[in-house]
Amino acid sequence: MHEYYVTKQIVDFLLExxxxxxxRKVSEVHLVIGKLACLGIxxxxxxxxxxxxxxxxxGSRLHIEEEExxxxxxxxxxxxxxxxxxxxxxxxxxPVLSCPRCGKEVKIVKGRECNIKSMKVVV
Amino acid sequence: MxxxxxxxxxxxxxxFEFDLIRRNDKLAEENRxxxxxxxxxxxxxxxxVGSGKTSLIENIVKILNGKYSIAVxxxxxxxxxxxxxxxxxxxxxxxxxxxxxCHLDANIVKKAIEKIDLKSIDVLFIENVGNLICPSDFxxxxxxxxxxxxxxxxxxxxxxxxxxxxxxxxxxxxxIDLAEIxxxxxxxxxxxxKSINPKVEVxxxxxxxxxxxxxxxxxxxx
Numbered sequence: 631m632h633e634y635y636v637t638k639q640i641v642d643f644l645l646e647x648x649x650x651x652x653x654r655k656v657s658e659v660h661l662v663i664g665k666l667a668c669l670g671i672x673x674x675x676x677x678x679x680x681x682x683x684x685x686x687x688x689g690s691r692l693h694i695e696e697e698e699x700x701x702x703x704x705x706x707x708x709x710x711x712x713x714x715x716x717x718x719x720x721x722x723x724x725p726v727l728s729c730p731r732c733g734k735e736v737k738i739v740k741g742r743e744c745n746i747k748s749m750k751v752v753v
Numbered sequence: 754m755x756x757x758x759x760x761x762x763x764x765x766x767x768x769f770e771f772d773l774i775r776r777n778d779k780l781a782e783e784n785r786x787x788x789x790x791x792x793x794x795x796x797x798x799x800x801x802v803g804s805g806k807t808s809l810i811e812n813i814v815k816i817l818n819g820k821y822s823i824a825v826x827x828x829x830x831x832x833x834x835x836x837x838x839x840x841x842x843x844x845x846x847x848x849x850x851x852x853x854x855c856h857l858d859a860n861i862v863k864k865a866i867e868k869i870d871l872k873s874i875d876v877l878f879i880e881n882v883g884n885l886i887c888p889s890d891f892x893x894x895x896x897x898x899x900x901x902x903x904x905x906x907x908x909x910x911x912x913x914x915x916x917x918x919x920x921x922x923x924x925x926x927x928x929i930d931l932a933e934i935x936x937x938x939x940x941x942x943x944x945x946x947k948s949i950n951p952k953v954e955v956x957x958x959x960x961x962x963x964x965x966x967x968x969x970x971x972x973x974x975x
Contacts, residue, residue, distance in 0.1 A: 632855055632887045639773055651767055667774060668890045668916055715948065717912065724915055726949045735952040738920070742890070745772040753763050 633670055636744060637677035641687065644749055648686060653751035656687040660748045664697045664741040666712075666725065671696070690749075699725065699741030705734035712741070777891050780859035784866070784894025791871035795879060796973060797893050799917060800901030801910075802883030805927040807835045808960035809901055809969065810878050814842045816966065817975060821875040826865050828857040828882045835880065845869060856887035859894055876975065885910075889917040897922040897973060904928050904937040911945040918946060923954045923972045930959040 640661070648656050659678075663669055671694050682688050699712040706729060713730040714723040729736045788795045800806045807827075814823055824845040827835040836848035847865050849857065862879060869877075879895065881888045885902075900921040902910050905928055911918050918924060924946045932939050943955045954972045958965030 632890070635854060636773055643771060647767060647769070651765070654762075657764065664774075666916060666919070668886050722912075724912055724949060725919065727919055728951045733951075735950075742774055743772050744774045744890075746769045748766055748768045750764055750766050753765060 633673035634677050636669060637674050637681055640746055641681045645685060648751055651751055653753055655752040656690045656749055657752055658691045658750035660693045662695045662697050662743060662745040662747055664743040665699050666741040667744050669744060697741055697743060700739050701736035702739050703729040703734060703736045706732040774890055777859050780863060781892040781894035784859055784863055793871050793874050793877050795877040795895040797879050797881060797895040797898045799881045799888045801885050801906055804901045804903045805960045806880050806901050807838055809925060810839060810880060812960050812963060812966045813970060814844055818842055822873055823876045824869050824874045826879045828880055855882055855884050856891050857881050858891040862893045885914040885917050899923045901925045901927055904932045904935050908937050908941045911942060915949055919950055921953055925969055926957045927960055929957045930962055
């Protein structure tokens with residue numbers, strides 16, 4: 631739902647950075663988006679195209695890498711993938727915050743990000 | 754004699770470490786520090802449109818007004834309807850109209866708290882924009898995150914919106930006086946909440962009758 635807002639911030643940031651590097655064109659952009667971020671990749675791509683139109687970013691290739699979720703358990707020291715509950719009825723894997731090893735609650739340490747990694751510019 | 758100048762385009766890569774969500778997290782930490790320094794206990798109240806966020810705050814304020822000096826920040830796309838409802842109780846209310854944004858973020862809250870004399874406040878309720886999806890990405894710097902759901906949203910409201918509930922501290926299941934009429938089994942809602950978030954506290958309330966409000970106050974440790 632806030633993909634427009636987020637994409638606008640990304641594009642504004644990159645245009646500003648491109649200017650600092652005296653870029654004539656931006657040819658590539660790399661983003662990393664966590665699987666637990668409430669951000670739809672397809673929507674980001676759609677807004678990206680729309681928001682870069684008529685700028686030096688127009689036509690640039692947008693690469694989005696999805697980052698896996700990582701959790702940590704303070705009780706048993708588990709560090710790794712988040713546990714999922716299989717909701718057969720809904721054809722859906724539900725992320726759950728209990729430790730896959732000891733069942734106690736875990737903390738999310740990775741998977742919430744929306745990171746601008748890099749851009750390729752033509753100078 | 755003319756010279757031919759060959760112009761070569763140079764391509765270079767620029768790396769960043771710029772994370773929009775982490776940037777908000779950092780601002781949220783700053784808010785948290787401001788709250789701590791001023792002895793303010795802040796709570797984020799999230800939930801769908803019409804789940805009962807304002808009613809819950811009204812009910813809590815009715816009981817705690819006098820014991821604490823309370824302020825409320827109301828986030829909505831437009832209007833001051835909620836702010837007017839709450840200000841009846843004589844507490845300080847700041848209305849934030851986000852215009853288009855579907856959530857509050859740490860930056861907008863920081864601007865709002867600049868308008869409050871925090872030294873004179875003990876408790877701050879921040880009513881988020883009615884939405885079960887977007888607020889989960891944006892921490893505000895509060896002590897506890899409360900999500901209000903109501904039985905009229907259906908039995909499976911929690912597993913349909915797991916992300917918001919994953920990081921909640923308290924889930925309030927509101928309008929339980931309507932459960933029977935709606936044919937909703939409240940136990941199922943509670944079970945779903947506990948199954949995705951084992952540490953969460955779940956309280957059943959009816960903001961209409963006042964049922965369960967004491968329990969919510971206990972969970973907020975107020």
